Amino acid sequence: MVEIETLEGPVPVIAYIDERLSTTAVCLASAYGARHDPAPECGLAHVLEHVLMSAPVDTVPSFSEHVERLGGHANAETGPDRMLFYAQTHPDDAEEISALLYQAVLQPRLNGETLAREKRAVLQELAAAAADPSDVVQDDFLTDLYPGHPLGRPVGGTAATVERMDEVSVAAGHTERLLSAPLTAVVVGPRMPATIDALKAGVGPDVLARSGTASQEPVPLPEPGPVLAPRWPSEFAWVCAGARSVPYAHPHRPHFNVLAQLLGSSPSSLLYRRLRGDAGLAYAFQAWNRGYADTGAWRLLAGVEPGNGDAALAVIRGTLEQLASDGPTREDLASARRQAQMNIMTSVDSPLECARFLAMRADRHGTWSPSAALESVRAVESHHIRQAAAHVLEGFRVVVSPRAS
The missing domain is CATH 3.30.830.10 (Metalloenzyme, LuxS/M16 peptidase-like)
Structure with missing residues (x-):
């Protein structure tokens, strides 16, 4: 490469x-x-x-x-x-x-x-x-x-x-x-x-000469608000669930990225098989992790039909709980790691996506490289996933739209 x-x-x-x-x-x-x-x-x-x-x-x-x-x-x-x-x-x-x-x-x-x-x-x-x-x-x-x-x-x-x-x-x-x-x-x-x-x-x-002269110290992060039970509307709804994760330069960021693949929209993901295949509770859903300078946000977005919201959330939470307790199987972890690595490789293969990919990591240009990013994903093990899943569960919250009247 x-x-x-x-x-x-x-x-x-x-x-x-x-x-x-x-x-x-x-x-x-x-x-x-x-x-x-x-x-x-x-x-x-x-x-x-x-x-x-x-x-x-x-x-x-x-x-x-x-x-x-x-x-x-x-x-x-x-x-x-x-x-x-x-x-x-x-x-x-x-x-x-x-x-x-x-x-x-x-x-x-x-x-x-x-x-x-x-x-x-x-x-x-x-x-x-x-x-x-x-x-x-x-x-x-x-x-x-x-x-x-x-x-x-x-x-x-x-x-x-x-x-x-x-x-x-x-x-x-x-x-x-x-x-x-x-x-x-x-x-x-x-x-x-x-x-x-x-x-x-x-x-x-x-x-x-002006470049880099401003001080952009992040505003201190507040405590999250209280966790409230979702109120489901009587129509098709979108639910966004997740928690804070880690900043983009944090060494644990790949753990949350791989966790997102385990609960993502690929037919190879653990949640796909459970939520869509076994339970038939959601057709459209995805999971992703975004890092910012001082924090991060791990999210899962799913569309659910009326009456399916609580059941879908139970499957999502149950999957996170199992990963936090037992970790993924060797096969599921290998698949999720490959998916995360493919995201990097496909971004690098396209000149425009590669430019965007590198620009998003511009303040780490002295240490970041595609091969290092691939290696960081390759190093994610089962205990890392257990820790990341437990972290998400600890701060887990749910928001629904449209809101119930």
Whole structure:
């Protein structure tokens, strides 16, 4: 497996170069995320993400449109801990796209017309999410898991906070938060599109000098709220169940990732055989683990028909209890480990997914590598699963959407 190389500088560049690749992906990652927005400006990072990808840059209407006209793909995403801006393109276009990406993100031409248009798009996005109980239940779960904390707020903000945003607040968010947070660039392709200096063409040293100057100490975590029994509606419902886990850099994170595979949607998972195969209580469900800078969230999402909620939860809890007591069988553990490793390998195999994968781990670029990640999963043993399952059970809580009337 090709390993990563880090080129140091004001904006470190993580390079994953494999001459067998036929496209190049470039990603610019900022360690500014939704959790860093002040409560009255909840969703500012998300709005800024939209604006930066859609505002005019250099001589083209927008970064996104120009990339797509060249046959490539461009997008961006905002999470609790970071923002990603990326494009996948032909290697011959990669040098131009890399320079445009830096300009679009670091030296945007903000204007009221673009902001008004993108605010409308964000409001439509929020409305669509609010109409989907499977989205609502995940936001409600994090609110219940982190009450009164930035991690418990919706990443996209609310209609009220988005409506209040203007050019001044968005420009301040860009200067005071995005530019001052640590920045990292990621390049995945058959060759480097340019030298570091050329990659930063058109971006002044005063802009780059701000990177990493802000202090982003996490807000102390509150105690979770009381655990309440779920109230089931008289219609199809989505249930989100789980608990806090560990931060993304914690050595036990692979244990929770493998536990998620044991209770995931694959026909090879233990919960699939019990919940869907034996009991027939859920058709759609998945489990996953997300790590943040100072904590994590292990979650299971399942859709249940009226009258099946308590029975489905009993199977889920019973499976966790057995894993906490006895651990998985050798065959189930081997299967779950292979699934977790495949998630890493398939991410690395796609240039764009590999760039996103590396960007999400940008602040560990000095020690992280695909082979090390695979080895950490390979090292997960039965007693690790017992401990992870017991940890989830200790903080286990359940949220249902839609709520019972």
